[in-house]
Amino acid sequence: xxxxxxxxxxxxxxxxxxxxxxxxxxxxxxxxxxxxxxxxxxxxxxxxxxxxxxxxxxxxxxxxxxxxxxxxxxxxxxxxxxxxxxxxxxxxxxxxxxxxxxxxxxxxxxxxxxxxxxxxxxxxxxxxxxxxxxxxxxxxxxxxxxxxxxxxxxxxxxxxxxxxxxxxxxxxxxxxxxxxxxxxxxxxxxxxxxxxxxxxxxxxxxxxxxxxxxxxxxxxxxxxxxxxxxxxxxxxxxxxxxxxxxxxxxxxxxxxxxxxxxxxxxxxxxxxxxxxxxxxxxxxxxxxxxxxxxxxxxxxxxxxxxxxxxxxxxxxxxxxxxxxxxxxxxxxxxxxxxxxxxxxxxxxxxxxxxxxxxxxxxxxxxxxxxxxxxxxxxxxxxxxxxxxxxxxxxxxx
Amino acid sequence: xxxxxxxxxxxxxxxxxxxxxxxxxxxxxxxxxxxxxxxxxxxxxxxxxxxxxxxxxxxxxxxxxxxxxxxxxxxxxxxxxxxxxxxxxxxxxxxxxxxxxxxxxxxxxxxxxxxxxxxxxxxxxxxxxxxxxxxxxxxxxxxxxxxxxxxxxxxxxxxxxxxxxxxxxxxxxxxxxxxxxxxxxxxxxxxxxxxxxxxxxxxxxxxxxxxxxxxxxxxxxxxxxxxxxxxxxxxxxxxxxxxxxxxxxxxxxxxxxxxxxxxxxxxxxxxxxxxxxxxxxxxxxxxxxxxxxxxxxxxxxxxxxxxxxxxxxxxxxxxxxxxxxxxxxxxxxxxxxxx
Numbered sequence: 001x002x003x004x005x006x007x008x009x010x011x012x013x014x015x016x017x018x019x020x021x022x023x024x025x026x027x028x029x030x031x032x033x034x035x036x037x038x039x040x041x042x043x044x045x046x047x048x049x050x051x052x053x054x055x056x057x058x059x060x061x062x063x064x065x066x067x068x069x070x071x072x073x074x075x076x077x078x079x080x081x082x083x084x085x086x087x088x089x090x091x092x093x094x095x096x097x098x099x100x101x102x103x104x105x106x107x108x109x110x111x112x113x114x115x116x117x118x119x120x121x122x123x124x125x126x127x128x129x130x131x132x133x134x135x136x137x138x139x140x141x142x143x144x145x146x147x148x149x150x151x152x153x154x155x156x157x158x159x160x161x162x163x164x165x166x167x168x169x170x171x172x173x174x175x176x177x178x179x180x181x182x183x184x185x186x187x188x189x190x191x192x193x194x195x196x197x198x199x200x201x202x203x204x205x206x207x208x209x210x211x212x213x214x215x216x217x218x219x220x221x222x223x224x225x226x227x228x229x230x231x232x233x234x235x236x237x238x239x240x241x242x243x244x245x246x247x248x249x250x251x252x253x254x255x256x257x258x259x260x261x262x263x264x265x266x267x268x269x270x271x272x273x274x275x276x277x278x279x280x281x282x283x284x285x286x287x288x289x290x291x292x293x294x295x296x297x298x299x300x301x302x303x304x305x306x307x308x309x310x311x312x313x314x315x316x317x318x319x320x321x322x323x324x325x326x327x328x329x330x331x332x333x334x335x336x337x338x339x340x341x342x343x344x345x346x347x348x349x350x351x352x353x354x355x356x357x358x359x360x361x362x363x364x365x366x367x368x369x370x371x372x373x374x375x376x377x378x379x380x381x382x383x384x385x386x387x388x389x390x391x392x393x394x395x396x397x
Numbered sequence: 398x399x400x401x402x403x404x405x406x407x408x409x410x411x412x413x414x415x416x417x418x419x420x421x422x423x424x425x426x427x428x429x430x431x432x433x434x435x436x437x438x439x440x441x442x443x444x445x446x447x448x449x450x451x452x453x454x455x456x457x458x459x460x461x462x463x464x465x466x467x468x469x470x471x472x473x474x475x476x477x478x479x480x481x482x483x484x485x486x487x488x489x490x491x492x493x494x495x496x497x498x499x500x501x502x503x504x505x506x507x508x509x510x511x512x513x514x515x516x517x518x519x520x521x522x523x524x525x526x527x528x529x530x531x532x533x534x535x536x537x538x539x540x541x542x543x544x545x546x547x548x549x550x551x552x553x554x555x556x557x558x559x560x561x562x563x564x565x566x567x568x569x570x571x572x573x574x575x576x577x578x579x580x581x582x583x584x585x586x587x588x589x590x591x592x593x594x595x596x597x598x599x600x601x602x603x604x605x606x607x608x609x610x611x612x613x614x615x616x617x618x619x620x621x622x623x624x625x626x627x628x629x630x631x632x633x634x635x636x637x638x639x640x641x642x643x644x645x646x647x648x649x650x651x652x653x654x655x656x657x658x659x660x661x662x663x664x665x666x667x668x669x670x671x672x673x674x675x676x677x678x679x680x681x682x683x684x685x686x687x688x689x690x691x692x693x694x695x696x697x698x699x700x701x702x703x704x705x706x707x708x709x710x711x712x713x714x715x716x717x718x719x720x721x722x723x724x725x726x727x728x729x730x731x732x733x734x735x736x
Contacts, residue, residue, distance in 0.1 A: 035544035061570035110706030140676025245679030
């Protein structure tokens with residue numbers, strides 16, 4: 001008896017700060033109650049959201065490390081922002097080691113969930129949706145981690161973003177997997193980031209399925225080391241509904257995977273079909289820019305082991321229809337602009353090169369030529385898998 | 398027994414009311430780990446209504462104030478006894494631990510100023526902390542609202558326009574959104590270059606609030622100082638209203654749009670710069686600033702909007718600052734189109 005008492009005392013003393021679970025239910029004053037819970041949470045706490053619909057009138061934010069926000073399921077707990085009066089997103093996270101899981105964000109006025117400078121962040125079984133479907137006035141990004149190290153996006157669903165459903169920008173060490181992106185302009189986009197694995201996702205009915213971009217005049221540049229593999233990228237033919245001025249407004253409707261001005265990208269093991277413009281597009285950044293640090297070309301892109309279905313039957317770029325006629329009804333499923341360096345295509349399909357010689361050269365000067373695909377398949381795998389801290393993986397179990 | 402206690406309490410109250418010197422600012426409250434529940438806990442003011450500053454609580458004014466829905470703002474600074482803020486050229490005054498910045502917001506209602514909220518910025522041992530306090534109906538007490546609030550208010554702006562708005566009191570995190578540099582809270586307003594009006598810095602030095610009167614090289618013009626160069630007024634406006642987020646260590650660092658007074662690269666202040674993550678905030682325009690074309694500039698589009706997701710700044714504005722937009726329009730219109 002005495003021994004067990006001692007043991008219990010020792011346990012109490014050795015326990016770290018007592019993590020607690022704070023439960024917040026939907027209902028009146030949801031905004032103040034939930035925001036207060038997020039502000040008063042302490043590291044280690046779980047903020048448990050009840051089932052039902054929370055009607056919110058302002059953006060929410062979390063700035064405490066090691067907090068989990070957990071709902072009753074992505075269809076059971078809904079944070080609704082249709083009545084939002086301010087803020088640039090539904091939920092903003094600015095602290096580290098945060099886990100977001102099992103809830104939905106609907107109809108936020110700006111982005112859905114933004115996490116900025118939030119290292120080791122986990123998004124798991126989250127749904128972000130604009131319920132009216134594709135619309136130019138929907139928010140830009142559904143899931144928006146930026147300037148962060150160690151990002152895990154797993155088993156999320158995004159619908160209706162006027163830019164990208166899952167957008168990871170200016171970050172390092174990233175995994176996006178097991179997720180669904182539908183009816184966004186870009187399904188999944190990795191931008192100006194270093195080290196990302198994008199796999200086991202379904203990108204369907206977007207304008208473009210999966211984009212890997214590096215852009216100028218952004219603090220973090222030199223996007224590199226991105227692997228896009230084992231995804232289903234199908235029927236991405238939703239007319240581009242992005243507001244003009246944004247780079248994704250340039251994405252041709254009917255695009256599967258698009259790589260723009262990036263170092264070291266591997267695209268393999270994907271199933272790509274029914275993408276009207278093309279299954280895979282590899283191009284330079286073509287707009288005028290004067291950023292001395294910027295590389296506009298795709299350099300070191302390896303494409304292999306993909307399974308191609310029908311593509312190129314509705315090419316949505318200037319001159320596309322003539323090309324289609326010249327090719328007898330459909331252009332090749334893989335298109336390069338011709339400016340890239342060390343582009344290796346291992347898929348056994350036809351490839352179209354636009355024959356441009358420098359980034360920024362107008363498409364009117366293109367000299368399109370068909371290029372044969374690989375004569376024999378090869379394994380172009382050179383990049384190492386992304387490994388995240390075990391605690392992040394554990395948060396999804 | 399209870400009677401005796403309350404008699405004592407009444408006597409104590411009478412004594413304090415009759416005393417000449419009020420109780421000083423509560424340094425221990427500023428420095429504690431707590432979130433004080435009411436503004437009066439700090440004793441920044443001698444009166445319950447928050448108008449009469451206590452000893453060492455010094456009112457000040459900025460050359461170019463941040464626009465806050467045309468609210469009147471009343472600013473005070475407190476530096477603990479025996480200490481001074483250090484000056485650093487044109488830049489932010491460096492306040493010692495134990496200091497506080499206090500800012501009350503209100504509108505004239507029925508001919509009298511009426512306070513809505515008072516924000517305090519406390520310099521504690523582990524850094525700065527920003528907290529919002531909301532005034533009660535009777536204007537006798539301001540209570541901490543960490544989650545912020547929306548307060549319906551009707552007012553007339555300086556040019557005579559009527560507005561009915563849901564005034565937004567920022568929550569504690571939103572305070573930090575603007576007041577963060579590399580993730581830590583910092584003051585924004587009291588930079589020497591923005592404190593030069595009416596010999597204010599000399600007065601601060603005379604009071605011993607700062608170590609010496611700094612030499613200011615590039616002061617920010619006064620708001621509405623027509624004789625100041627248009628470029629200085631526009632850059633001053635952007636510095637004060639935008640640059641606390643739009644700088645390389647601020648909340649908008651990822652945008653690449655840096656609007657600090659010191660920035661010299663045209664593309665960084667938005668000239669011919671394409672948006673990064675603007676979404677519908679682009680308003681279908683290609684550039685943040687299209688030289689010579691205010692109507693084609695994203696910056697004007699977003700300052701002219703009230704739509705969340707489009708309007709800038711993201712926090713603290715529910716009406717358009719017509720005079721500010723006009724200033725920036727004139728500035729952009731005057732730029733050479735082939736810049």
